[in-house]
Amino acid sequence: GQNIDQPTEMTATEGAIVQINCTYQTSGFNGLFWYQQHAGEAPTFLSYNVLDGLEEKGRFSSFLSRSKGYSYLLLKELQMKDSASYLCAVRGEYGNKLVFGAGTILRVKS
């Protein structure tokens, strides 16, 4: 089966660092994606990991451990505009089908 787990909600303070975790159990693995979705808008691509380790892109970093079925998204120097839902998605072994987690709502407070 396919199962992707993320915390439902998180709250953090402006300027701080927050880590959003994602654990997965899927029938195949060909990459893990993180998407950002602001309320009422479409998801937008943040990051992609297919090999173990850390991928850094500005204030955002994403980490993957395939042996543990685990990933996290790290957001540094939080800004109010980072308040959004963050979606973890896994691509299976064949094709480009994505299985999404339910998403983590991040609230950034001043």
Place this chain on the structure above:
Amino acid sequence: NAGVTQTPKFQVLKTGQSMTLQCAQDMNHEYMSWYRQDPGMGLRLIHYSVGAGITDQGEVPNGYNVSRSTTEDFPLRLLSAAPSQTSVYFCASSPRRGGRKYAYEQYFGPGTRLTVT
């Protein structure tokens, strides 16, 4: 490039009515897909296509039909609307069917908010 476009943005249907949600992309992407998003359940795949003339079912296909006659267009048809189909529908496209080295991330349209009464 307009990217991925969807029409309409909002729609209200009565139970039993049928309609087609339109999706088009101008990026010459091979892969297109339809998702529905419900509170607390994330995005669930309805149908997808790996190229013109080829479609397949996703996780929740019942009550929906698709066709792909051109690379650009991928309409989603609701055959007989039910209140359980009240949701936000997203169309997405990506340039390849997937690969180990490159992300080939999916680009999403703005969504259609459908209410069935």
